[in-house]
Structures are given as structure tokens and as C-alpha cells.
Amino acid sequence: MESMIRAVLAMLALILFGLTAAAAPPKAARSDYWAFQTPAPQAVPSNPSPWIRTAVDAFLLDKLQAKNLEPSPELGKQMLVRRLYLDLWGLPPTPEQVDAFVNDRSPRAYEELVERLMASPHYGERWAQKWLDVVRYADTNGFEGDKLRPQAWRYRDYVVRSFTEDKPYDRFVQEQIAGDELFAGDDQALIATGFLRAGPRHVVGGNTDPEMLRQELMVEMTAGVGSAFLGLTVQCARCHDHKFDPILQADYYQLQAFFAPVTLEEVSIASPEEVAAYEQAKAAHEARLEPIQKTLKEMEKPWHDKAYEINKQNLEPALKAALDKPEEQRSEEEKQLASDAKSQAKVAWYDMLAVMPADIKAERAQLRRKLHAIELEAPTPPRAAFAVGNTDKEPPITHILAIGDYQHPLGEVQAEFLSAVPDFGLEVPGGAAGRRAALARWLTHPQHPLTARVMVNRIWQFRMGAALTDDPNNFGLLGAASPSQPELLDYLATQFVDLGWSVKAIDRMIVLSSAYRQAVATDEAKAKIDPDNKLYWRANRVRLSGEQIRDQALAVTGKLNLAVGGEPVLVPIEPEIYDLIFTEGEPDNLWPVTPDPESHHRRSLYLLNKRTVRLPLLANFDQPDTMSSCAVRSRSTHALQSLTLLNSDFIQDASKAFAERLAGACGQDDKTCQAELAWRLSLSRRPNDVERTLAVEFLSDPDTRLQDFCLALLNRNELVYRP
Structure with missing residues (x-):
């Protein structure tokens, strides 16, 4: 029935779209919607108020006074320094840091503190947590197997370093889209392309159609770029023209075509000396494992064979008869029966343990513990980039797909930019190489209407507790029809480009403002006029993330390990959480806890982020599941939060x-x-x-x-x- 329904839907799609798809895809009319217009320079409102410290204040005060509203009082110095540390570092200040600021009477004490905080790698760590939510980063693939990505953490460290160093955002975007094409020989730019692989990936074997898996990868890459950089729900045009925004179905597949030549690659960035040293250490490590593995194999064989015979005896007579018959004498039907019989008689680990005597079982368990302990001492593989490259063959042709189904291709399309946005005179190469470079240049063109707006909106949201649009990932009609401060948004976007795409410059402008320093005040009269605080007459109440709550607890106890970067850490987990880990094998050593106990006290950013297994403290405080881009975390309140904290x-x-x-x-x-x-x-x-x-x-x-x-x-x- 399901296949019949699928066929009928595909037929309808072919009837509806097939005639037009064979011709050249239609071009969308240039949209007059505000988000598709290049940001216009905005004059800073003139106002003599002493409350104005940065241009941000001038724009906000202009709107506040138009509604006969006044800003809220400034936060006291003790709480202001706490807010700054929590916002810029994600950590609470120490008593000494609080005292240093409170007792500093110099007129630039606040500005100097902001500069010190922004110069620290902890600033980059704080920003990285936000960015990794947007790009749905995790250390594993997701889905059933949820296999580890051993070198993916280098992308996380790349993000930390980029924000710490205030890498120009246009360069940051270009490296993630096409670092291998635009900056050949730059290891960090190559690592940056891990962005295109950051999302979940369905890795399955057997008879799965490889084109289906390729299409899943194309969908992930296209949606990832749409959400992170364009702030558009381009994926909504996968099956049909976008219902609300000027994005045609053809636009979606033309955007997808930029990624058609992409190959997934683990590229060595290690020196020959590193590789040689690793191979030597690996050989020594395997030599330690080999005798234990051999002993285990010899110990298990008789009980494995016994379990197989039991399974074989329990087969249906026809299956058992086919299996017992010599292979050369089997008919075609018996060959199929024998194949089914082998599958059903296959010995699982629990079948073998069921027939193994208790003393041998105990000896085996001891050997496996010894084996796993040695496995934890495996040498670190040589440095490699979890990256992408281009195929050296003819890249796959991209088609518009009826209802998004790869089995029903319609007209062929080429890589082209969104039709609702100017191409700025840029051309797209026809071959495999250079497509993503063209896309990266288009995204970072100074006149692009979306890229700068989307990022400054994220910076504002991160600092002020609410974005200037309803949905930072959707600048379309449903997510940004009425920005709360359109003039301010365009001012920040144009300043962003003019200031060299500096994230810190915009961040600094916000943090130094009087608006940022307001208290979380309550005022019934003001709330009646502006209940959602769209005019920013007070500071928004912001709950800490689960990661911040955990890091803060460690900081308070004095146990926090502030080491920056490196491989992900596996901390001890509860048995109930361990049982959630999927495996087809024996369920031991599925979560090999990092041996160094000091590493268990590292910041939450560095804990292994496994898509199917999340730590309760983080999950209960709304850590995203990393299966899709998350611009704004949920803010739930429920009993499990209290129970977890107790x-x-x-x-x-x-x-x-x-x-x-x-x-x-x-x-x-x-x-x-x-x-x-x-x-x-x-x-x-x-x-x-x-x-x-x-x-x-x-x-x-x-x-x-x-x-x-x-x-x-x-x-x-x-x-x-x-x-």
C-alpha cells in the first residue's frame, strides 16, 4: 500500500511539474520583501541624552521616547560584572575579579574589562557553543549506529580559535563553504569545511541505494547553508515552490548543485615524522592487544560452535535440511533457504554466553576488561581534517525532484545563485572545481542582503537575550516579517561590513551600550505599552544553558579545568544512560570513560557530544538534539530540572x-x-x-x-x- 501511494504521488507530481521542468527553470521575480533588499546606511538619531553611550542607544532611545518610555536603571557594579563574565565567557567571576572591578574607579574600568574578556580564548569558547548549535555540530553521525567521528573535534577548535582571534566573518564563511578551494594549503581552512559535514549522516550498509544516501547528504548541506548563512528555510522548496518566500523549487536544486561534486574526505595534515611515530606506536599497541585477543578467540570457539549447533537444531525443518545438504547439490530454492538458515542460526554474543560455564565466563570477562583497558591507551592518530573535497570524475547531474523524491527526477539544473538575490556579476564554473568558491564569494559580497543581517542579528540575540526578528534562522515572511528595530538592524549590518566583518566590533558596540547594562526591571505601566520588550526598555531575563550551569558548578567548587581545545572527553555516566547506547555487539566498553579524572572537570563544550546519548543535566536544560539547526534554545520549566539539580x-x-x-x-x-x-x-x-x-x-x-x-x-x- 505504501509503495502504491508513493507511486501515485510521484505520478501526480510528474503531471503537475513535469511539463515546465523539462524547460529551463523559471526565474523568480526580484522580491520587494525587505530582507531581500541590500541594507541601506542609516543615520544615527541625534539625541543629547547622556544615556547614549553607543549608536545602539541612540536607535533604541529614539523608539522608546516615541512611545513615552524611559530605559530602566543600570545594573549595580557587582551584578554587572557577573553579567559580563557569564555572557562573554560563560563562567561566573571569582570574588577577586568582582572586587577588582567594583574597586576600580577609573572612568574606563568597564571598557577595559570588556577588552580583557574579549581577548581571552574563553570568549571564543562561549561563542563556539552558540555557533555549534546553529551548525548542528556533534562528535557522532547520529541515527542507529551513531558512529564516532574521530577527527571532527578539530572543527570545534577551529570555531573557538576563529572567534577568539576575531577572524573576519566573510573569511569565516568562505573557509567553511570552500576553504579547500579558496585557501589551498591552509590546514585551518581545510578543517573549516567540516561545517558541510557537521550535521547528522545516515550510514547504512546492505542493499541501500547509494543515490538515496547521496541525496540525504545534499539535503543536509543545502539546509545547513540556508539556515546558518542565509537565514532562510530553503529546504521548504525541496518538494515545491516555497509557500511564503521567493524561493522556487528550481532555486533549491540550483543551490544544491553547488555541492554535487563534494566528496567526504579525511585529509592528513600531519608531518611525515608524526605519521611514522604513530605507525610505530600503533604496532607496539597492537602487539599488546594480540595475545589477549588470541586467548579470547580460543576460549570462545568451542562455546560459539555449541551455540551454533543449538541454533541450528531450532531451525524449521526445511531450513535445516537445506543447510545440511552439500552446497553443490542444492537447488536454487534450497540455496535461498540455506542462506536464510545461516542468518537465523548466526550466533549472537548472548547465545554464546548462555552455554558458557560460569567459571569460563568470569575468566572471559576479566580478559575483556584487561583488553579494554589497553584499548584506552591507543596512540592518538596523526592529525587529519574531517573535511570535504571535489570528485575527480564528472560530478553527478542535479535534477529537480518530484516531491523531493530522488527516484523521480524531472528537469536538469545547473548551480546558480538564488534568483531573488542579485548575482553581483559572479559566474559559476561548470566543472567540479570552483563551484563552492563561487557560492562563498556570493554569500560574502558586501551588497548581499542577507549574510551580514543574519549574523548581526545573531550577535544581538546572543547579547540581549532576544533577536531583532522572531526567528534568527528564518528571515522569510514567517520568521522576520516585522523586525522590532529595522533601522538598528540595517545600521548594524552596514557597520559590520564597513568594520571589516568584525564580530568583536559589533559585540563591543552592544556590550558597551547603556541598553545592555539595564537591570531586569518590572514596570506594569511600561509592560502594558511593550509587553514583549521589543523596544528594550529593560534587560531580558536570560536563563543559563545546561552547559553554563554545569561549568558554573565546577567553577564554584574550584574544580573547573580551563584547558582549551583537544579531543572530546567522555565523563562517567549513569547506568540508565549507558543502557541507551545502541549496539549490535556485546554492550561493554560502549562508553570508554576518559582515564584522566582531571579531564572530567573540563568545560561542557569539550565533552563528547553523542547525538543519541545526552547527559541528563544538559538535556533537561534544553540542550539541542543536533539533528537540525538551533538558533534559539527552548526554555522549558519542568520537574526533571529540579530533580536533576538535587x-x-x-x-x-x-x-x-x-x-x-x-x-x-x-x-x-x-x-x-x-x-x-x-x-x-x-x-x-x-x-x-x-x-x-x-x-x-x-x-x-x-x-x-x-x-x-x-x-x-x-x-x-x-x-x-x-x-
Whole structure:
């Protein structure tokens, strides 16, 4: 029935679209929708108000005063420094860092702090977390097998480095789209092309049609570029012309054609000396594994054979008879039966263990533990780029597909830019090489209507807690029909290009503004006029991400490992989470915990991001599933969040370490010191009189523990929200 319905739908599509598809694809009329017009330079509103610190304030105040609204008061210095650290680094400030800023009376104390924070690699780490959400980065493929991508983490480190160094955004885009074509010989540019492979990938064997898998890859690449750089839902034109935006179905496949020549490659970027050293270490490591593997194989063979005979005896008579018959004497039907019989009689690990005596089973388990321990000591493979290249053959032809079905191709198309956006006189090569380079140049043309707007909107959203459009990934009619501050958006976009596509320049303009420094105020009269705070009369209330909550807990305890970059870390996980890991083999060593316990305290950015297995603390606080681009994380509130913050092994361990830190600094008996230090470490402020009194009373009760006090403090609502 399903195949019949599929055939009928395809036939209808052929009838509806087939006649026009055979001819040259139609061109969309140039759209008069605002997002497809080149941003126009905007004059900064003239206003003598002393509240105005940057151009951002002038635009916002102009709109506020038009509605008879005034900005909210500025945040106090203690909370302002906390906000800055949480926003720019993703970490809370230490008491010493708070004191240094509060006691600095120089007129440029704030500006100098911003510069110090932006100069740190922790600034790049904070931005990387945001960008990796957008490009749906993970360390594994996803789907059933969810296989590890051993070298993918180099792309994550590339992103950290790019934001830290303030790489011009046009170069950042070009490297990710076509680093191999535009910057040959640049290892970092090659690593950057991992962007095109960042999404999930369905890796299956058997009789799966390779064209289906290729089409899935093309769909991922096209949608990824559309979301990240164009801010458009181009994938909505895969089956038909876009229902809301000026994107034809032909546009979609013309955009897809830029990626038709792409091949997935692991490109060595290691020196010959590195490769030779690795091969030597690998041989030595395999020599350690070989005797254990041989012993295991010899130990398992008789029980494997016994299990096979049992499985064989349980076959249906016809299957067993065909299998027992000599191969050369089997008829065609019996050959098929014998093949089915072998499949059904195949021995799984649990079949073998079911017939293995307990003593041998225990000895085998001990050997496997020894084997896995040695496996963890495997030498690190030589450096390679998880990248893309171009086929050295004729690239596949790209067709418009009826209802997006690769089995029903319609008219052929060539790689061309979106018809609703000018081509700026750029040409697209006809062969395999150079297509993506042309696309990268088009995307980063200074007059492109979307690229700069989309990125400055992301910067604004990241700093101010809400974007200037409804959906940062959709500048089309459904996501950005009415920007809250259109003049400001265009001002930022044109400034972005004029300032050399500098992310830090726009970020700095926002962070130095008075608007950014406002408190999260409540005012019923103002809220009636602007309930959604579109005019930014106050700061938005922003909850920390799960990654920030985890990193903050480690920072508070003094255990946070601030090492930057490197291979992903596997931290210990609960048995219930381990059981979620899919395998067709024996379920041991599916999550080989990184041996160095110090690495378990690294920032969450560096933890292994497995698409099918997420850490409860991160997942419960709305970590994206990385199967699609995420521009704005969900902000749910549910009981599992409270339960996780109370009962998870991680939080329990953190509260214990926090208590040990307080006791070590204050001694066991100085309850006032413990309370004071606890507040300063966790909340960046001193407790008020009521809080101090209650804390000392609680800590003085002989029936309570310092660890319980620390656990309660780590569960404060104040701790999971930006001030």
C-alpha cells in the first residue's frame, strides 16, 4: 500500500511539474520583501541624552521616547560584572575579579574589562557553543549506529580559535563553504569545511541505494547553508515552490548543485615524522592487544560452535535440511533457504554466553576488561581534517525532484545563485572545481542582503537575550516579517561590513551600550505599552544553558579545568544512560570513560557530544538534539530540572567539593565565613543580613551538614539566571 501511494504521488507530481521542468527553470521575480533588499546606511538619531553611550542607544532611545518610555536603571557594579563574565565567557567571576572591578574607579574600568574578556580564548569558547548549535555540530553521525567521528573535534577548535582571534566573518564563511578551494594549503581552512559535514549522516550498509544516501547528504548541506548563512528555510522548496518566500523549487536544486561534486574526505595534515611515530606506536599497541585477543578467540570457539549447533537444531525443518545438504547439490530454492538458515542460526554474543560455564565466563570477562583497558591507551592518530573535497570524475547531474523524491527526477539544473538575490556579476564554473568558491564569494559580497543581517542579528540575540526578528534562522515572511528595530538592524549590518566583518566590533558596540547594562526591571505601566520588550526598555531575563550551569558548578567548587581545545572527553555516566547506547555487539566498553579524572572537570563544550546519548543535566536544560539547526534554545520549566539539580551524581559531587572548599578556606567552625564565601563564590555578591542570619543558623545546627547547605545554594533560582 505504501509503495502504491508513493507511486501515485510521484505520478501526480510528474503531471503537475513535469511539463515546465523539462524547460529551463523559471526565474523568480526580484522580491520587494525587505530582507531581500541590500541594507541601506542609516543615520544615527541625534539625541543629547547622556544615556547614549553607543549608536545602539541612540536607535533604541529614539523608539522608546516615541512611545513615552524611559530605559530602566543600570545594573549595580557587582551584578554587572557577573553579567559580563557569564555572557562573554560563560563562567561566573571569582570574588577577586568582582572586587577588582567594583574597586576600580577609573572612568574606563568597564571598557577595559570588556577588552580583557574579549581577548581571552574563553570568549571564543562561549561563542563556539552558540555557533555549534546553529551548525548542528556533534562528535557522532547520529541515527542507529551513531558512529564516532574521530577527527571532527578539530572543527570545534577551529570555531573557538576563529572567534577568539576575531577572524573576519566573510573569511569565516568562505573557509567553511570552500576553504579547500579558496585557501589551498591552509590546514585551518581545510578543517573549516567540516561545517558541510557537521550535521547528522545516515550510514547504512546492505542493499541501500547509494543515490538515496547521496541525496540525504545534499539535503543536509543545502539546509545547513540556508539556515546558518542565509537565514532562510530553503529546504521548504525541496518538494515545491516555497509557500511564503521567493524561493522556487528550481532555486533549491540550483543551490544544491553547488555541492554535487563534494566528496567526504579525511585529509592528513600531519608531518611525515608524526605519521611514522604513530605507525610505530600503533604496532607496539597492537602487539599488546594480540595475545589477549588470541586467548579470547580460543576460549570462545568451542562455546560459539555449541551455540551454533543449538541454533541450528531450532531451525524449521526445511531450513535445516537445506543447510545440511552439500552446497553443490542444492537447488536454487534450497540455496535461498540455506542462506536464510545461516542468518537465523548466526550466533549472537548472548547465545554464546548462555552455554558458557560460569567459571569460563568470569575468566572471559576479566580478559575483556584487561583488553579494554589497553584499548584506552591507543596512540592518538596523526592529525587529519574531517573535511570535504571535489570528485575527480564528472560530478553527478542535479535534477529537480518530484516531491523531493530522488527516484523521480524531472528537469536538469545547473548551480546558480538564488534568483531573488542579485548575482553581483559572479559566474559559476561548470566543472567540479570552483563551484563552492563561487557560492562563498556570493554569500560574502558586501551588497548581499542577507549574510551580514543574519549574523548581526545573531550577535544581538546572543547579547540581549532576544533577536531583532522572531526567528534568527528564518528571515522569510514567517520568521522576520516585522523586525522590532529595522533601522538598528540595517545600521548594524552596514557597520559590520564597513568594520571589516568584525564580530568583536559589533559585540563591543552592544556590550558597551547603556541598553545592555539595564537591570531586569518590572514596570506594569511600561509592560502594558511593550509587553514583549521589543523596544528594550529593560534587560531580558536570560536563563543559563545546561552547559553554563554545569561549568558554573565546577567553577564554584574550584574544580573547573580551563584547558582549551583537544579531543572530546567522555565523563562517567549513569547506568540508565549507558543502557541507551545502541549496539549490535556485546554492550561493554560502549562508553570508554576518559582515564584522566582531571579531564572530567573540563568545560561542557569539550565533552563528547553523542547525538543519541545526552547527559541528563544538559538535556533537561534544553540542550539541542543536533539533528537540525538551533538558533534559539527552548526554555522549558519542568520537574526533571529540579530533580536533576538535587539528585544527580554530578551535583551531589559538586556540593561535596563545594563544602570541602569552604571548610578548607574557613575552617569547620567559622559559620559566618562559610556563608560569606559561599555567597561570593556562587552568586558574586555578599549575603544580605537576613540571608546571612539564616545561613549561620542552618550551619550551626548539629543535625545539618555543610554539604546540604552547599546543595541548597547550588539549587537557588538566582544561580541559573543571568542578573
